[in-house]
Amino acid sequence: MIEAGLIIARFLHYLATTALAGLSLFPLYAFAGAEPEVLSRWRQRWLLWIAVAALLSGLCRLAFTAANMSGSMSDLADAETVWAVVHDTGFGHVWTLRMLLAVLTIGVAARGLRSKAAAARPNWMMPFLAAILLASLAGTGHAQIEEGWPGVIHVTSNTAHLLAAGAWLGGLIPLALILHRYLGTDLNVGPKDVDRILMRFSGMGYVAVATLIGSGLVNSWFLVGSLSVLLNTPYGQILLGKLALFGGMLVLAVANRFWLVPSMRTVQPDAADELAVRSARLRNHVLGEQFLGWMVLLAVSILGTMQPAVGQ
Numbered sequence: 001m002i003e004a005g006l007i008i009a010r011f012l013h014y015l016a017t018t019a020l021a022g023l024s025l026f027p028l029y030a031f032a033g034a035e036p037e038v039l040s041r042w043r044q045r046w047l048l049w050i051a052v053a054a055l056l057s058g059l060c061r062l063a064f065t066a067a068n069m070s071g072s073m074s075d076l077a078d079a080e081t082v083w084a085v086v087h088d089t090g091f092g093h094v095w096t097l098r099m100l101l102a103v104l105t106i107g108v109a110a111r112g113l114r115s116k117a118a119a120a121r122p123n124w125m126m127p128f129l130a131a132i133l134l135a136s137l138a139g140t141g142h143a144q145i146e147e148g149w150p151g152v153i154h155v156t157s158n159t160a161h162l163l164a165a166g167a168w169l170g171g172l173i174p175l176a177l178i179l180h181r182y183l184g185t186d187l188n189v190g191p192k193d194v195d196r197i198l199m200r201f202s203g204m205g206y207v208a209v210a211t212l213i214g215s216g217l218v219n220s221w222f223l224v225g226s227l228s229v230l231l232n233t234p235y236g237q238i239l240l241g242k243l244a245l246f247g248g249m250l251v252l253a254v255a256n257r258f259w260l261v262p263s264m265r266t267v268q269p270d271a272a273d274e275l276a277v278r279s280a281r282l283r284n285h286v287l288g289e290q291f292l293g294w295m296v297l298l299a300v301s302i303l304g305t306m307q308p309a310v311g312q
């Protein structure tokens with residue numbers, strides 16, 4: 001019961017922190033000029049809700065971690081147990097700072113929602129805070145196992161892993177919305193703008209995928225160590241499942257980049273129905289990529305509660 005609660009709290013926190021980082025980073029690479037007003041307002045509103053979700057899921061994870069450390073569900077809401085974890089453990093120190101950062105992020109998101117000028121100029125504060133909130137997860141969990149230089153390498157690679165995961169998974173959300181609504185009138189984004197946004201997203205995607213593979217291999221080096229334990233341990237088998245999901249995401253991403261995006265360019269300007277059909281197909285692929293990405297986060301939520309495979 002505690003384990004299931006901890007896995008769900010970890011999953012919800014990964015969902016919220018990756019979405020917050022990707023959604024706040026998106027306008028910085030997707031739009032050459034100002035972000036369309038309607039999209040900016042939609043994004044500001046979602047950033048606030050997701051920042052609140054990051055705080056609430058983070059507090060849930062703290063409570064379940066405390067119950068997991070004390071071994072009894074009744075300690076979930078026991079202030080003394082939670083205080084002991086917060087005050088006397090390295091996890092508690094890092095997590096307290098993260099929750100304070102989450103509160104600050106809610107404040108900045110609320111201010112962004114109120115400010116009329118938010119769409120006109122790039123906002124660096126939100127992506128910066130969201131990136132630290134996501135990357136600081138590397139300060140907890142399995143990346144903390146090693147001491148000295150191996151520890152520094154593992155935490156650094158895990159930080160890169162988390163940021164790449166956030167940029168990709170969090171960036172798919174606004175991309176799906178644009179593909180869903182740009183043929184309507186309110187977004188003020190034309191087919192040429194969408195083509196440019198898709199190409200810039202692909203550019204970010206190349207960097208994210210290369211970073212995920214490189215840092216993922218480093219993580220695997222420290223936490224798996226050999227092919228036989230990858231194949232013959234529950235930890236290794238769940239990681240293989242994660243890699244299969246990742247493979248599915250890559251297949252969709254390559255099909256989007258080299259088949260669907262080019263096919264949208266060949267549609268005649270007067271063939272609006274055909275453009276709508278092809279845009280919907282690309283939107284569904286993007287939603288498929290998103291769903292597989294969230295299943296990757298579910299696999300990671302389980303892996304983080306298990307004994308790493310290395311040495312088994």
Ligand code: HEM
Binds near residue numbers: 249
């Ligand atoms: C879409 C692709 C991927 C996403 C979204 C993703 C996401 C993540 C996340 C969020 C973590 C948890 C980090 C933490 O909390 O400290 C993680 C850990 C990990 N990832 Fe990935 N990852 C991806 C691809 C990969 C690849 C390609 C590999 C291997 C080559 C890999 C290997 C690992 C390992 C070994 C861990 C450590 C798990 C643990 O905490 O025990 N990942 N990944």
